[in-house]
Amino acid sequence: MRRVAVTGLxxxxxxxxxxxxxxxxxxxxxxxxxPIQAVDCSQMRFGNGAEVLGYSHGAHFDDKTADFLxxxxxxxxxxxxxxxxDAGIEWTQGLRExxxxxxxxxxxxxTTEDAGFADLYKNGRTRxxxxxxxxxxxxxxxSHISMEFGIRGPSYNVSTACSxxxxxxxxxxxxxxxxxxxxxxxGGSEAPFSFAFLKAWEAMRVVSxxxxxxxxxDRQGMIIGEGGAMFVLEPLDAARLRGARVYAxxxxxxxxxDAHHLTQPSSAGAAKAMWAALKDAGVPPEAIGYIxxxxxxxxxxxxxxxxxxxxxxxxxxxxxxxxSTKSMHGHGLGAAxxxxxxxxxxxxxxxxxxxxxxxxxxxxxxxxxxxxNDPRAARVEYAxxxxxxxxxxxxxxAIRAVC
Amino acid sequence: MSEELxxxxxxxxxxxxxxxxxxxTLDTTFEELGMDSMDxxxxxxxxxxxxxxxxxxxxxxxIRTVRQMVEGIDTLLKAKAS
Numbered sequence: 001m002r003r004v005a006v007t008g009l010x011x012x013x014x015x016x017x018x019x020x021x022x023x024x025x026x027x028x029x030x031x032x033x034x035p036i037q038a039v040d041c042s043q044m045r046f047g048n049g050a051e052v053l054g055y056s057h058g059a060h061f062d063d064k065t066a067d068f069l070x071x072x073x074x075x076x077x078x079x080x081x082x083x084x085x086d087a088g089i090e091w092t093q094g095l096r097e098x099x100x101x102x103x104x105x106x107x108x109x110x111t112t113e114d115a116g117f118a119d120l121y122k123n124g125r126t127r128x129x130x131x132x133x134x135x136x137x138x139x140x141x142x143s144h145i146s147m148e149f150g151i152r153g154p155s156y157n158v159s160t161a162c163s164x165x166x167x168x169x170x171x172x173x174x175x176x177x178x179x180x181x182x183x184x185x186x187g188g189s190e191a192p193f194s195f196a197f198l199k200a201w202e203a204m205r206v207v208s209x210x211x212x213x214x215x216x217x218d219r220q221g222m223i224i225g226e227g228g229a230m231f232v233l234e235p236l237d238a239a240r241l242r243g244a245r246v247y248a249x250x251x252x253x254x255x256x257x258d259a260h261h262l263t264q265p266s267s268a269g270a271a272k273a274m275w276a277a278l279k280d281a282g283v284p285p286e287a288i289g290y291i292x293x294x295x296x297x298x299x300x301x302x303x304x305x306x307x308x309x310x311x312x313x314x315x316x317x318x319x320x321x322x323x324s325t326k327s328m329h330g331h332g333l334g335a336a337x338x339x340x341x342x343x344x345x346x347x348x349x350x351x352x353x354x355x356x357x358x359x360x361x362x363x364x365x366x367x368x369x370x371x372x373n374d375p376r377a378a379r380v381e382y383a384x385x386x387x388x389x390x391x392x393x394x395x396x397x398a399i400r401a402v403c
Numbered sequence: 404m405s406e407e408l409x410x411x412x413x414x415x416x417x418x419x420x421x422x423x424x425x426x427x428t429l430d431t432t433f434e435e436l437g438m439d440s441m442d443x444x445x446x447x448x449x450x451x452x453x454x455x456x457x458x459x460x461x462x463x464x465x466i467r468t469v470r471q472m473v474e475g476i477d478t479l480l481k482a483k484a485s
Contacts (some may be wrong), residue, residue, distance in 0.1 A: 045460060204445050205460050220460075263441050300440070 004176045004184070005239040005402065006247040006345050008232030010079035010187075011340060012226055013329045014050035017302075019082060022229075022329070022339075023346050026354040027375045031328045033211050033223050033358075038111075038193040046207045050225030050330025051193060068131060070109030071143065071191035075228030076141025077148060077337070080185050084149065087232035088244060089183070091149070091395030092397040100181035101142045102172040102345050104164030106334035107197065108138030114194035135312025138334075153181055155297035159334065162294070166337030166387035171255035171395070176233045179260035186394060187356030189228030204263075205240050206298050212331070214295035214324035214356050215302050215370040217363035222296040225330020231345075236402070240254020248345040251382070251400040252281025253354075256391025264386055267299055270294075270308035273394035278312075281398035285313045286375060288320055289380035290353055292344040294388045296331055305386065306366045321378065323371040327357035337387040341397050344385045348401040351379045408411050412473050415453055419446045429470040446472075454480060 011018065014032025015025035025032065032050045041047040052075070057066040069077070074173050112135040119125040134140060139157035146155045149295050154175065156212070158167045165188025172186030192198075201207050201224060207220035239246055254276025260268030278285060294305055310317055324344045332339050347353050359372035384396045409429065417424040420436055427436075433443065447458050450472070456479040466472050 045457075203444060203448055205447070209460070261439065261441075264439060355485060 001179050002179060003234050003236035004250045005236040006231055006242045006250060007239050007385050008083035008089070009247060009342050009345065010082025010086060011227070011229045011339065011342055012052060012075050012078045013227035013229070013352045015329055016050045017052065017055070019086065019138065019342070026192060026328055026343055027352055029357045029375060031211065031354045031357050033330055036193065039195045041198065044198065044202050047203065048208070048211060048223055049193060050082050050223055053228050063246070066156050068134065070112045070135040070140065071138040072105055072109060072189050073135070075226070076103055076189035076230070077144050079187060079189065079200055079228035079230040080148070083185065083232045085232040089232065090242065091097045094227055095182060096150045096152060096274065098153045098154045098182050099151045099182040101145050101151055101236045102168040102171055102184060103139070103142040103157045103159055103335045104159070104166070104168035104338065105138040105141060105144070105152060105159050105190055106159055106164050107190065107192055109136035110192050110197050111194045112136050114196050115163050124239045125171070131142070131318035140241060145185055149358065159394070160393040161389035161391055162333055162336055163387040163389035163393050163395040164333065164334035164337065166341070167227070167399060168254065168383070169250070169338060169341055170395055170397060172233055173250040173253050176235060182234065185230055185231035186233060187228065188335040190333045190335040192224055192333055193226060194202050194325045195284050196257045207376050208297060210328045211358050212297040213358040213360060214293065214297040214327050215306070215363060215366040215368070216359045217361040219299065219302065221295045221298050222326070223330045225332040225334070227329070227332055227339070227349055228335055231338070231342070246402045249400040249402050250397060251276045253397030254278070254280055256394045257320050258394070260392050265304040266392060267304045267308040267311065269307055269392055269394050270388050273294065273396040274308065274312045274384060277398045281301055281382070283382055283398070286316050287382045288313070288380065288384055290347060291320055291322045292322045292381040292383065292385045293341045293388045295326050295356065297324070297326060301388070303365045306368055307387065310369060317368060318377050321353050321376060322367065323354055323356045324369045325354050337385065337395060340383045340387070341372070342350045344383050348380055351377060353378050353380070405413050407472055411453060412450065412469060413475065415449050416446060416469065418451050428484060429473065431469045432467055436465070450476060456480065456483060457475060
């Protein structure tokens with residue numbers, strides 16, 4: 001089996017429109033959370049989100065092209081372009097024939113759908129826009145990436161709620177590792193800021209009225225985010241042969257199902273996914289030095305995840321740094337795992353762990369080293385990136401530093 | 404707390420939990436009915452619609468019994484009327 005290198009990363013998020021801006025904000029502990037601009041939240045119980053502020057398609061797409069692209073698909077393409085450029089891929093006909101694309105998106109073209117339905121049900125229109133379906137389908141991001149680069153290998157979208165892009169990167173990793181694909185573009189994107197969708201989240205009573213404070217005793221819930229993050233994965237030996245810069249190696253992927261509850265997390269399911277990732281990577285828990293947590297900032301997730309980490313790591317937990325970058329880029333839903341895996345790969349590459357921002361007060365129920373507020377210089381060889389979705393679908397990536 | 408208010412809350416609990424209304428008294432706890440967090444937010448959704456009120460998150464988290472729910476709604480209805 002091949003070792004799998006991360007040679008390209010692209011990120012558009014509330015922290016900026018590039019990977020460098022993303023990393024700079026993460027390591028400054030600077031949050032991208034603020035008052036939601038896309039939707040009038042004056043009648044809602046929350047008003048803050050992590051939006052890509054000031055975004056306009058004009059800098060990336062001509063108007064005609066943008067007509068066919070929901071915001072979530074635009075984010076997917078923008079992130080993929082940056083990742084491909086970053087990797088310096090030397091395209092050949094054979095590579096285009098066999099390369100793979102795996103994206104993650106939870107809700108697809110939510111804003112397109114919301115506007116169309118409002119026209120039909122509320123505004124007295126009698127027709128839907130014929131572009132509604134191709135804009136809304138959650139595989140649209142993957143489709144447009146394949147067309148943009150002429151990639152004709154396996155291409156699909158995974159939709160497993162908040163684990164979507166973790167499953168996507170994991171599936172792509174397995175394809176490159178086995179030799180089924182010579183290269184993969186994988187990650188996720190999401191653009192969930194529509195009025196109806198935010199109202200639905202309001203009804204769940206899990207969104208914070210102020211900000212996202214993972215593991216902090218005074219945390220009040222999650223903050224919804226948007227954007228896209230994409231990886232270029234290729235065999236490590238091929239990457240070295242062509243002299244590519246390697247950020248890190250994806251070295252393991254574990255999945256599990258809670259078989260428990262639609263929305264309540266199970267620490268047993270989370271622990272099982274971490275064990276599976278460690279087994280796939282062929283390393284013991286003692287090898288892990290950093291975990292980028294799922295860390296949503298809800299009361300229940302953070303307690304359950306900390307219990308799972310304690311169960312897996314035992315006494316070694318004292319030597320594992322655990323942070324939640326959702327405190328800065330928000331909960332990107334289908335894009336969340338890709339943001340966090342990118343943060344993890346960059347952390348190993350730069351020897352700098354991003355903090356848990358907005359942290360105020362230790363919670364005895366989350367008694368781990370959560371890297372509060374300030375980044376930490378640390379050379380870590382192995383890390384995990386955790387994603388635990390509604391529906392009890394868990395995806396954990398194991399990532400290794402490459403010297 | 405009027406009898407009518409109590410009855411409407413009992414009916415809403417019975418309807419959302421799909422259980423006989425006879426099982427629900429003022430002193431019934433939601434835990435006794437086997438309700439979890441999703442059942443809880445679903446009940447709040449039903450009651451907010453039934454009475455045209457908004458139950459704040461921090462208040463909602465304190466409610467453990469049918470009596471507390473009725474009292475909370477009573478307070479919100481009086482605030483709305485004044």
